[in-house]
Amino acid sequence: AQRVTQPEKLLSVFKGAPVELKCNYSYSGSPELFWYVQYSRQRLQLLLRHISRESIKGFTADLNKGETSFHLKKPFAQEEDSAMYYCALNWNQGGKLIFGQGTELSVKP
């Protein structure tokens, strides 16, 4: 069955430190993966998608089909990066998203 796993509920780092938010997936087809972010008191919004291979706000994520992972990385964390981050899988290519449980990133000054 299709599933997205984010093993860390909370990740706390200091400003300027590297960040890696882990995401593993289980899916029998060709996966389309996303990272969504929710800042405090704001709605859920797309951060990046693997097919575009772009870097948004300094974040990157590489799809590793061998390890079935799509980890989110940033070399130098900023305080404004503090938010909830959700990894999501596009189920059946139809825009139906399967989300992980989310990781709260806290960047301390």
Add this chain to the structure above:
Amino acid sequence: ETGVTQSPTHLIKTRGQQVTLRCSSQSGHNTVSWYQQALGQGPQFIFQYYREEENGRGNFPPRFSGLQFPNYSSELNVNALELDDSALYLCASSLRRPMNTEAFFGQGTRLTVV
């Protein structure tokens, strides 16, 4: 261009009652998906509507039903409410042409069942 709007923002219902939540999709979008987000969990897919028909459903019982209107707005109906239905309900709209573009989310409706 307007974003996705949901109403009401908060709602309190009694167990056994019925509730209707509403969603206006972003201008130009023809697909609406609904999600349930329990406290401390990620959003869970309920169902999707495209061209006024259900186009995929997650693991939710039939008492969760929906509608999509010709203007692409949508309703989520939940009958016989249970305490576990207390959650944030999110609506997301996208454009299917034929593959779905980015999903834009509403701010959600917080439902509390007592």
